[in-house]
Amino acid sequence: MVKVRALFFAYNKQTCFRFPDIDLEAGRNLLVLGESGIGKTTLLHLLAGLLWPKSGSVEVMGTVLHEMSLAKLDRFRGRHIGLVFQRPHFVLALSLAENLALVQYLAGKQQDKNRISEVLDSLGIRHKLHEKPYRLSQGEQQRAAIALAVVNNPRLILADEPTSSLDDKNCMKVAALLKEQASATGAQLIIITHDQRLKAQFQNTLIL
Amino acid sequence: MNIFRLSFRNMTSRPLSTILSLVLLTLGVGMIALLLQVNRHIQQQMENNVRGIDMVVGAKGSPLQLILSAIYHIDAPTGNISRLEAEELQKNRLVASGIPLSYGDTYRGFRIVGTNHQYPELYEAEVASGKLWHEPFEVTIGATVANTLELKTGDTFTGAHGLVEGGETHEEHAYLVVGILGYTNSVVDQLILTATESVWEVHHYEEKEDQTSAQEENHEHEAHGDNHADEGHEEHQAEHEITAMLVKFRSPMGMVQLPRMVNENTNMQAAVPAYEISRLFSLMGVGIDTLSTIALVIMAVSGLSVFISLYNALKDRQYEMALMRTYGATRWQLVWLVLQEGLVLTLTGFLLGMLFSRLGLWLVSRLMETTYHYSFSGWGLVMEEWWLLATALVIGLLASLLPAFRVFRINISKTLADA
Known part of the structure; x- marks a missing residue:
């Protein structure tokens, strides 16, 4: 599914x-572990097609x-890859539900209110549907970000340090949520973190 | 959710800078449109009323005053001229027609003009109800007069001396409304037309009365017979006075010879409407040009405001843009998002400006109607306003071009990493 060669x-x-x-x-x-400054974020951006490698290739699906x-790459990314930073x-002018609808729209998918409710439900923040994202608590924001990544049923979820600013309890929770969401949508999960x-x-686990 | 709604939401999420841009645009566009409209309406009214009149002959004085009083009926007359002298001019082979006008009285602010049937013909006025006047003291009134004063055929009224309301009334001579004219969109709508003889009779009667009372005070009963003869003589003389004559030439040669001839060889003054009106407009033009320049500067500032608003918003939203790219937005979608924000903003400003200008026009029109009995008609877009729309859109486009270019060139990876 994901193949990286001589990158x-x-x-x-x-x-x-x-x-x-x-x-x-x-x-x-896959969990990619590595210290700061050895190109973790660079690798994630290469995998997501946000950066162009000097040589080597990345193959997804x-x-x-x-x-x-x-x-085409923008469209492909929108449809098949979900990113968690x-x-x-978020887009500040829009509510959480509108952010999710926008993500669906940008990927060229049908705007589906049921899917939005379903995703927020599974992340336990459905009651924040019409809230502006910046009004949510830190933990809720992290879940909302996961919602954005998974709402389009991506084949690949890429997460960049999703837990580094969280305490132990929340760290485990987020990791569990990511895995849960990935298996629910049948996606592969790659977490890059220190x-x-x-x-x-x-x-x-891959250690850089 | 789509790009259009997103740009709309982006605008409403920063209300202050959006309102500032809109206010500036509204002011700029509104002022220019109002100037264009007022200018157009005045010019239209002026030209509409001048048709078929090549020259106006009246008493010596200011030629502009003569034109404003004799054609537009918005100024005081320069004085009276001899009817014989005017008729003499009518016989000139270069003159096609001459319409005599006698005025000086009003009824509730509307002028009573003594003339002949050629005058309503000149403005293609049709009789809407009743008929044209035939006897002295019969009047046919313009549509606006009938409407404003709620006069009907068969009503009577008495005129007041002078051109302002509240003058001394001529109680002894009541006018009878025999007809009402249809709308012509010209000065005739604002006039009360009657026979020249009516105006004479009103004033000669007064002179007579004045004289009689003076005589009574002086107890000069003995000389009564002589005086009577004098009066008759005076009356005869006075009958030969009119206020102005509207002249149409038979050929362009008239324009070359007649005004000069009249001004040099007679006690009358000749004024050429086309010339006086263009002089008036060139005087007004200075003011209009100044205002237009100010309005253009305001529009330019509004363009700058739109630019700053978009640029600042974009600086704050760099990350949003990169984020949207990662979720599948193409570069062109984001460029369109920014351009759309600029265009929607300027278009809204333009529409508000149009609304503002029409409101202003309505106020000016009402003011004109109450003070000059002139009203505007036709509120449609003039050609220049389409240009104004194009200018506004170009301003919106230019203001959003640089922000759009930055969005196009955005480095997603770097923006995300820096955030």
Whole structure:
């Protein structure tokens, strides 16, 4: 499902990263562990098609990402890849439900209110449907960010440090939620983090 | 949810800067549109009333005053001229027609004009009810007069001396309304038309009365017979006075020869409406140009305000833009989002400006009606307003171009990492 081959990226001559090959079969999750500054976020952006590698390739669902045109890649990402960032961000002018509807719209999918309620329900924040995201608590915001990533039933969920700012209890909760959501939508989950606490949660670990 | 709704929500989420942009746009567009409309209406009214009149002959004085009083009936007359002299001019081979006008009295602010049937013909006025006047003291009234004063055929009224309301009334001579004219959108709508003889009789009767009372005071009963002869003589003389004559030329040669001839060889003054009106407009034009420039500057500032508003909003929303890209938005969708915000903003400003200008026009029109008995008609868009729309949209486009360019060039990875 996810295949990474000889991936190499350079910001400049000093800052360049060579990443190990990855082969992730369908139905399996992956935890990528690594210290700060060794290119974790870079790897995630390469996997999501937000950055262009200098060499090597990333293949998702049999499609080589960086061979597509920019517009096609945007569409592909919208439809098949869900992203969760370290700090949750939203479109501020819109309510939570509208944010989710926008994400559906941008991916070119049918805007489905039932799906929105379903996702928020499973994350326990359905009552915040018409709330502005920035009015939610920290923990609720993190869940709302997960909702944005999974609402389109992506095939691949990429999470960048989703737990680093959370305490132990919430860290486990978020990790559990991510895994739960991934299995519910039949998606593969790749978490990239320096958070050693997550190690116990994943069988499949790659150390950068 | 779609791009249009999103841009709308983005605008309403920063109400202050949106309102500032809208207020500036409304002011700029509204002022220009109001100026255009008022200018157009005045020009239309002026030109509409001038048709078929090549020259106005009246007493010596200001030519502009003569035109304003004899054609538009918004100024005081320059004085009286001899009817014989005016008729003499009518016989000139270059003159096609001459319409005599005698005025000086009003009824509740509307002017009573003594003339002949050629005058309503000149403005293509049709009789809506009743008939045109035939006897002295029969009047046919303009549509606006009938409407405003609620006069009907068969009503009677007495005129007041002078052109302002509240003048001394001529109680002894009541006018009878015999007809009402239809709307012509010209000065005739605001006039009470009667035979020239009516105006004479009213005033000669008064002169006679004045004289009689003076005589009585002086106890000059003996000279009564002589005086009577004098009066008769005076009356005869006075009968030969009119206020102005509207002249139409038979050929363009008239324009070359007649005004000069009249001004040099007679006691009368000739004024050419086309010339005086263009002089009036060039005087007004300075004011209109100044106001237009101010309005244009306001529009330019509003463009700047739209730009700053979009640019600042975008700075705060960089991350949002990158986020939307990660969720599948294409670059062009985001460019369109920003452009749309600018365009919707300027379009709304334009529409508000139009509303503002029409409200202003309505107020000006009401003011004109109460003070000058002139009203505007036709509220449609003029050609220049389509240009105004184009200008507003170009301003919106220009203001959102740079922000849109930044969105197009956004580095998603870097923006996300920096956030």
